[in-house]
Amino acid sequence: MNDVKKDLKKPAKIMLREIVDKVYAEAWEAKKRGEPVGWSSSKFPAEIAETLGLKVCYPENQAAAIAAKHGGKRMCEYAESLGYDNDICGYARISLAFAAGAECEEKPMPQPDFLLCCNNICNCMTKWYENIARMHNIPLIMIDIPYNNTPEVNDENITYIRAQFENAIKQLEKISGKKFNTEKFKRVCENANRTAKAWLKACSFCQYKPSPLSGFDLFNHMAVVVTARCRKESAEAFEALAAEYEESVNNGTSTWHYDENYRIMFEGIPCWPELQNLFRPLKEKGINTTAIVYAPAFGFVYNNMDEMIRAYCKAPNSVCLETGVDWREGICRENKVDGILVHYNRSCKPWSGYMPEMERRFRKDLGVAVVGFDGDQADPRNFANAQYITRVEGLYEIMESKKNGGL
Amino acid sequence: MTDIEILLAQFEEIANNPKKQLEQYISEGKKVIGCYPYYVPEELIYAAGMIPMGLWGKRGNPNKAKEYFAPFYCSLVxxxxxxxxxxxxxxxxxxxxxTLCDTLRPSSQNFRVAMDKIPMIFLAHPQNRKPEFGVEYTMAIYSKMLNQLEEIVGRKVSAGDIKEAIKVYNENRQAKREFVKNAGMHPELISAVQRSAVLKSSYFMEKHLHTTMLNELNKMLQASPIEEWHGTRVVTSGIICDNPSFLKILDDNRIAIAADDVAHESRSFRKDAPYNEDPIRSLAVQFADQDQDTILYDPSLNSRPSHIIDLVKNSNAQGVIVLMMTFCDPEEMEYPSLYNALKEAKIPCLKIGYNHQITDFGQARTSLQAFAEVLSMKN
Structure with missing residues (x-):
């Protein structure tokens, strides 16, 4: 009987995929019903819109999906034809092109009626969303999270951000025509916490040697933590994923089907149009990715409003150098990496801007091999496969040498 | 040399020799505080009896800085x-x-790490600066900045000191705004190179002294008869436009700067600090009032293009030259809206790539010559 049940159980990756599909399907349905649909930056406090029952789509997730399906170059060029410089973030260019009406079969979503912008990720987000608000003449709800220079978030920041949360609630009450229900908010927050914890638990299975998963899987699964972290089914899906990994550890199986000669951290956002190219030399050399910065970056766990605000102050591009280093070195140690592959992401100035210093710290503090390559999260024109292959070979050689007592 | 030329030469000497100014202050026993762009409340530094000096990069190529930045970061930083x-x-x-842009964010960390012997005063301005909660946050971070300055100078700074500094700075801003108008009306007396030097020198001078010199210049300019300008007039827009080699091309082609929307120039002195019993609030409200800037959130969404169109109309300019700082995404993001608005208003616009590394503006020269011809036909 148990075996029958087990056979009927959906694999977690299918559950996760269905959740993302549902987020976008619900947005389309809401649009058809004439309800306002929003576009939101990935680290805007999703708990607010969810509490008010507003349907929201995520341009960063859309841009990544379009880029992974090889529509990035076409969309970026469309944006450039509108006057946006090719120096601008690839996600922003794709999103601006879509907002301006570029055809896009890869990942269509409803055009927005309101915008939720939080600049904890970057300042580029502010101007990106302003441009869309202008194009569509729609309201923009702005939550500004000042950059931090210390690991602790200052009290004045909390007071400032709390006032903005309250302001955003008022603005969204008007848009939704609903009153903010604090009881529902509590339940939504519980879901968000449960999702975050389950996500972190699933990511933590990378610590096992050999790992029950290929770290690249997490890049796919993170779509749910971006688009649907306040939903109960997201928590359940990540819990199921964690259970599968646990089972794999017990059974000695893995989604990584190659040798695990070495384990690395992949630093930065992946080059979505080049996932195959990124993966190929790694699998050939038996290098599994067992640490990604997105694990802690989306693990928003909190117990009250102040803690929630502090959690939203901790995006990869809003924390100080020391916190950024601590996060990374923490997951590198936990997940026992031998090396770090740093993506110098042409699209992301705040992220790549302190990478040379981080590289130095990784080498000194962890004693592991560190190699960088040039790429882009969405624009394939900024990636050179030959350079990437050479850099991975270099990383492999340093790891080999270290293993054999050299360097 | 005329009196105007003598004064202009003094401004140029200071603008071109910040190191000499610094040495002078140090030899006088004064403490100097460097100020990154943008919107540093220099009044607090002045009130503490120290000298604020602007840090807007210098011409040349990064070498050691490459140890901290990949190549795709702006040359200023x-x-x-x-x-x-x-x-x-x-x-x-x-x-x-x-930290108002995505390059300044990591730059703050790189600077702190690389220069651990120089105290870094970290200033993260708010983007939601206009509501009361934004003003209060600005007041909180300015108060912290003041505390750090007091530690450096070793004494308390009184509200009266800050009020006096605000007065000095408001007077200087007023003098600079007047100068911009006067320079626009007298391109035959003030070249683009000289205009830049007058404004740039204020970053390296004690403000009351700059105001004294500038008031004198303004007085002389106002007393000069308006002469017919046999050339064209433009509004410049961008982060910085202080390279004499570039500005000389404008002068060579008789392209006068009638007004500007440049961060290093007019954007920095558009708004005075209004009077308030609490001078920290005055400064916070002044920042809240800042608008039409690519690096600031614009709650009204589209105020900058209409501001620049007004600048063109009010200064009798015929076109706009956008100095696009290489790798500056806020400026790049706001370019299409500006370009479209100018096109709709039938105002010619020329975009020229600009950074601290360019030494040969040959390509810009050709574009500017052609642009000058286009503008002259518009007359």
């Missing part, structure tokens, strides 16, 4: 770090580092 790593800033008693 890279050259500031380069100056620091070369020891040019070692005599500063502190540096105020802002």
């Amino acid at each position: 890279q050259m500031n770090l380069e100056m620091a790593l070369n020891g040019d800033l070692q005599k500063l008693s502190g540096v105020v580092h802002t």
Whole structure:
């Protein structure tokens, strides 16, 4: 009987995929019903819109999906034809092109009626969303999270951000025509916490040697933590994923089907149009990715409003150098990496801007091999496969040498 | 030399020799604080009896700064770090580092790590600066900045000191605004190179002294008869436009700067600090009032293009030259809206790539010659 049940159980990756599909399907349905649909930056406090029952789509997730399906170059060029410089973030260019009406079969979503912008990720987000608000003449709800220079978030920041949360609630009450229900908010927050914890638990299975998963899987699964972290089914899906990994550890199986000669951290956002190219030399050399910065970056766990605000102050591009280093070195140690592959992401100035210093710290503090390559999260024109292959070979050689007592 | 020329030469001497100014202050026993762009409340530094000096990069190529930045970062920030790593800033008693763009964010961390002997005063301005909660946040961070300055100078700064500094700075801003108008009306007396030097020198001078010199210049300009200008008139827009080689091309082609929307120039002195019993609130409200800037959130969404169109109309300019700082995404993001608005208003616009590394503006020269012809036909 148990075996029958087990056979009927959906694999977690299918559950996760269905959740993302549902987020976008619900947005389309809401649009058809004439309800306002929003576009939101990935680290805007999703708990607010969810509490008010507003349907929201995520341009960063859309841009990544379009880029992974090889529509990035076409969309970026469309944006450039509108006057946006090719120096601008690839996600922003794709999103601006879509907002301006570029055809896009890869990942269509409803055009927005309101915008939720939080600049904890970057300042580029502010101007990106302003441009869309202008194009569509729609309201923009702005939550500004000042950059931090210390690991602790200052009290004045909390007071400032709390006032903005309250302001955003008022603005969204008007848009939704609903009153903010604090009881529902509590339940939504519980879901968000449960999702975050389950996500972190699933990511933590990378610590096992050999790992029950290929770290690249997490890049796919993170779509749910971006688009649907306040939903109960997201928590359940990540819990199921964690259970599968646990089972794999017990059974000695893995989604990584190659040798695990070495384990690395992949630093930065992946080059979505080049996932195959990124993966190929790694699998050939038996290098599994067992640490990604997105694990802690989306693990928003909190117990009250102040803690929630502090959690939203901790995006990869809003924390100080020391916190950024601590996060990374923490997951590198936990997940026992031998090396770090740093993506110098042409699209992301705040992220790549302190990478040379981080590289130095990784080498000194962890004693592991560190190699960088040039790429882009969405624009394939900024990636050179030959350079990437050479850099991975270099990383492999340093790891080999270290293993054999050299360097 | 005329009296105007004598004064202009003095401004140019200061603008071109910030190091000499710094040495002078140090020899007088004064403490100097470097200020990154943008919107540093220099009044607090002045009130503490120290000298604020602007850090807007210098011409040249980054070398040591490459140890901290990949190549795709703006030259202003890279050259500031380069100056620091070369020891040019070692005599500063502190540096105020802002974070209003995506390059300044990591730059603050790189500067702090690379220059651990120079106290860094970290200043993260709010984007939601206009509501009361934004003003209060600004007041909180300005108060912290003041505390750090007090530590550096070793004494308390009174509200009266700050009020006096605000008065000095408001007078200086007023004098600069007047000068911009006067320079636009007298391109035959003030070249683009000289205009830049007059404005740039204020970053390296004690403001009351700059105001005294500038008031004198303004008086002379106002007393000069308006002459017919046999050339064209433009509004410049961008982050910085202080390279004499570039500005000389404007002069050679009789392209006068009638007004500007440049961060290093007019954007920095558009707004005075209004009077308030609490001078910290005055400064916070002044920042809240800042608008039409690519690096600031614009709650009204589209105020900058109409502001620049007004600048063109009010200054009798015929076109706009956008100095696009390489790798500056806020400026790049706001370019399409500006371009479309100018096109709709039938105002010619020329975009020219600009950074601290360019030494040969040959391509720009050709574009500017052609642009001048287009503008002259518009007359």
